[in-house]
Amino acid sequence: MEPLSVMEKIALDFQDEIPEPLPFLVEDHPLLRRISDPIKDLTAKETKKISLQLFETIKAAGGGFGLAAPQVGISKRLFICSFDWKIETIIPIINPRYKPIEDEMETHWEACFSVPMAYGNVMRYKKIRCSYQTIDGAEINAELEGIKARVFQHEYDHLDGILYPDKCIDLRVFDDPDELQNFRLWVRKEREKAGYL
Numbered sequence: 001m002e003p004l005s006v007m008e009k010i011a012l013d014f015q016d017e018i019p020e021p022l023p024f025l026v027e028d029h030p031l032l033r034r035i036s037d038p039i040k041d042l043t044a045k046e047t048k049k050i051s052l053q054l055f056e057t058i059k060a061a062g063g064g065f066g067l068a069a070p071q072v073g074i075s076k077r078l079f080i081c082s083f084d085w086k087i088e089t090i091i092p093i094i095n096p097r098y099k100p101i102e103d104e105m106e107t108h109w110e111a112c113f114s115v116p117m118a119y120g121n122v123m124r125y126k127k128i129r130c131s132y133q134t135i136d137g138a139e140i141n142a143e144l145e146g147i148k149a150r151v152f153q154h155e156y157d158h159l160d161g162i163l164y165p166d167k168c169i170d171l172r173v174f175d176d177p178d179e180l181q182n183f184r185l186w187v188r189k190e191r192e193k194a195g196y197l
């Protein structure tokens with residue numbers, strides 16, 4: 001049998017009370033613009049519940065690189081993401097911090113649940129050193145680069161009330177879902193071509 005994933009272990013504490021997916025706040029919602037509060041006052045169970053709410057929400061939306069608590073109206077410094085982009089490896093990232101390892105930046109296309117029907121080309125640090133707490137309270141320090149560093153920076157920005165259109169150098173907004181889907185496929189191909197994984 002496969003070992004339980006981090007999120008499956010968290011779900012064990014909730015038995016029949018698995019939270020429902022939450023609606024995404026979008027664009028001008030003021031809660032997307034707040035500086036979120038550090039997780040200091042929450043019990044482990046409350047922190048696990050928020051993680052699970054984010055997880056259920058991203059699953060219901062068909063998956064994604066990450067989702068931050070403010071995007072569903074919870075102003076806490078927590079996001080979920082997967083460092084290899086699979087639902088099974090999603091983990092909660094609590095009270096994150098990061099610093100660039102070098103000044104070098106790179107651009108690539110990003111999308112966001114809080115900015116529907118759009119893609120933006122955004123400059124991000126190429127390599128970062130990050131730290132965060134796990135759901136069990138362990139302190140993690142890690143170096144990230146490429147798309148991993150990008151996702152971390154994108155989700156971190158949500159905790160400071162920043163959305164990617166604030167800093168992108170090219171924003172494409174789509175009316176037609178088919179055009180958005182074509183663009184999504186093009187972005188994916190570009191990412192693969194560039195070995196940007």
Ligand code: NI
Pocket residue numbers: 111112113114154155158
């Ligand atoms: Ni986002």
